[in-house]
Amino acid sequence: MSYTNQRIAYGNTLVELGKNNKDIIVLDADLAGSTMGKLFEAAYPDRHIEMGIAEANMLSVSAGLAQTGKIPFANSFAVFVAGRAFDQIRQTIAIGKLNVKIVGGSSGLSDFGDGATHQSVEDIAIMSSIPNMTVICPADANETVEATKAIAEYKGPVYMRLNRNEYANVSEEGKKFVIGQPTVMKEGSDVAVFATGYTVGLALKAAESLEEKLSLKVINVSTIKPLNADTIISLAENCKAVVTAEEHSIYGGLGSIVAAALAKSKKPLEIIGINDTFGRSAHKYQELLDFYGITADHIKEVSENIIKMA
Amino acid sequence: MKSNYYSDEEIKSLEKKAQLLRRDVVKCMGIGNAGHLGGSCSAAEIIACLYFHKMKHSSKNPHMVDRDRFLLSKGHVAILQYAALAECGYFPVEDLQSAKDIHSYLQGHPDVLKTPGIEAGTGSLGQGLSIGIGMAMGLKMDKIDSKVYVLLGDGELAEGQVWEAALAGKEFNLDNIVAIVDKNGLQATGKVADRFNIDHLNEKWNSFGWNVIEINGHDVRQILSALDEADVKKGCPTVIIANTVKGKGISFAENVVSFHNCTLTEEMYNSALKELAD
Incomplete structure (x- = not known):
């Protein structure tokens, strides 16, 4: 299946991964319709947790889930996960190298209508500055599919930055994503x-x-x-x-x-x-x-x- | 409800454990090194009841799947938790002396990668209850019958995230989590009540949908009975409001703000150990 939108690629790949990996838990903070966490929610309602508009709590809850062996994927806009929940990510998830995947959607300028409050121009800087953190920014939808699979397999904290909008793929479909390799x-x-x-x-x-x-x-x-x-x-x-x-x-x-x-x-x-x-x-x-x-x-x-x- | 019966002997033994933990804390601090004495002493009975009686855990198998979990949300009193872990056999009691040494596995705040028996890093206040909520959810998903205990300070309740967690605890009907508030009335720089209104704390938690039990946090029988009561309460989480005295057991430190994080002189050190003698 080929996609031309990163968040749709991400949401569908989570559904695919969730078929065999029952440890994957997806969390959203009232933005599942934007992050495409809603696709996972529709497929596996028992493994999707709607946390309400409370990102800080969502990230600490993800830390707790990881400590019981789950693989939480915590979704929100990049600006909210990297900004509002910075301390929760740093203190418990990163210092402890917990297996939490933090996915920032609508990154950069891609949420064009909402303006400065919703556009993240500093999330890479924030997340890269945290020791133990892996930071992924896929080029397009094709690469998002493979990166999602790779981070689910990798054990440790990851931040992945996604674009909101449609655009043509430039990377090869189905090419295995190797973390750390340009x-x-x-x-x-x-x-x-x-x-x-x-x-x-x-x-x-x-x-x-x-x-x-x-x-x-x-x-x-x-x-x-x-x-x-x-x-x-x-x-x-x-x-x-x-x-x-x-x-x-x-x-x-x-x-x-x-x-x-x-x-x-x-x-x-x-x-x-x-x-x-x-x-x-x-x-x-x-x-x-x-x-x-x-x-x-x-x-x-x-x-x-x-x-x-x- | 019908509470379990505890003999005077059992009660006495846990009271002695609490004093032992206080002595360990004082020895761990030593003379001239800063340490969070006040809040360690206020929570000593609570920690003793959890680690030496209530919790299902094993130093031989710290990752036992169905263990009960403890999170020290008020992570600054890590030395108290280290004392309990050491006395339970997670590591040698002598190693408490190395706490905060540059190469020590006993950090100033709980570190999940470095110290056996620590379930998650805490210490940035206000986050422990949320971490506990995540654990309680994960345990329920796997149908593991274990409890999650989270110890919070009363000053810590000013952190907004505590109330996000309180909302979530009820929303997901997590009857496998117990929050314990060490209500000693003091924080780092003064009285909690001078910073925000902590009256009606029971009503606050109650209105968030929690089962509230208020006790004297130094009365071992009351602590045990509250923990047992939390076991039988179904459909909602429980919070135990434990009224305590900061610095409890060391007369010169009791209710004195400056002993939140303090250093002991040789005279203080000796006098504290004398007061806490078995």
Whole structure:
């Protein structure tokens, strides 16, 4: 079954996993209709827990469930799980390495209508800063299916960030997801573009439009953490310059992690992301992406400029 | 309800265990090292009743599937729980001396990865009851007949999450969880009552749908009877409001705010151990 929406891919994959794995318990905080936890709820009502609008309690309850051998998947919007329930995640789940999966839907700007309060531009930074935490950001629906299977199998705390909207797949359907392993989506020799989530597709578009003029190497970093610095260095090695792209603040996200890894490199590097500002409401997702410069054109333009500095 | 009969001998023996835990706490702190003495002493009888009588648990098999679980939501009195675990054989009593040493497995707050017998990390106040709710749910799903006991401080009740958990406890009819409030009336910097209104605490819990039992938290017979009563109450969770004295058993520390987290001089140390002598 092929999907073009991450949350629908996620919800259906949970249903598939729940068929054989009776330990999987899905929790929602009044947003099961958005997170697609409702699909699991419909399939296995006894293993879905509606926790009400109480995210902090939901995360601590998940910790307790994990300690009785369950595999809880706690869903909400990225901004609420990573923000409101930060302390619950840090204190009990992360310090104790508990087997809790935290899934932040409607991440980045993808909840375009709801504005700054509901758009998470800092969830990667928050979650990556917590020791013991694994942070996953799949490129598209295909990869979400495989990442969901991988995190269910992995024993330990995981945060997975998902987009709300429909968009075309760029990753291969059914390709096994290996936690911690970036994927080279397109080889290239001038500029290495490290992208994550929705921006992987944008980087590929930029690469395609530049093909005659400039060779872009596109790397899908779907595991933000753990991400080995040597892996980043070796992926960038054959290129003259580096660009990173993410639908997240330029502070503490993929760009910061790549920049830290390449600190000793002499290659010019530019971080594309949201420039230390909150989101805002718009009528269309694309309107917001254009406004904040999360576009293929922007990646193209930055790549063309940065190669001049190399 | 008809309560179990406990002989004077059984009661006496648990009272002695509580004093033993207090002595362990004082020795664990030693002279000149900071430790949460006041709140350890207020909860000593409660902990003694749970670990030495009520709870089904085994130091030989700490992960026994049908064990009862204990969560120290007021995680700052970890030394009291360590004393109970040590006296129950989870680790050597002598190791209490190493608490908070840089390489010690006995951390300042309970650590599930480091210390045998700890069920989950607690200490950021207000979260233990929610963790307990999750455990109680998981046990029910697996039809395991075990209880979850959660010890909270009264100052901790200012944390909003406690009341999220209280709502959930009733919503899911978790009659396998027992919250115990160590109502010693003091918090780190003063009286709880000066910070928020803790009158009508019974009514507050009652209105959230909990079975409320109020006791003297230093009276072993009352503690045992309340714990037994919680066993027979079905369809809702139970909270035991235990009226206690902070610093109980050490005259110079009783009801004195500064002994929340304190250091002992040599004179205090000796005098405390003398008062707590078997």
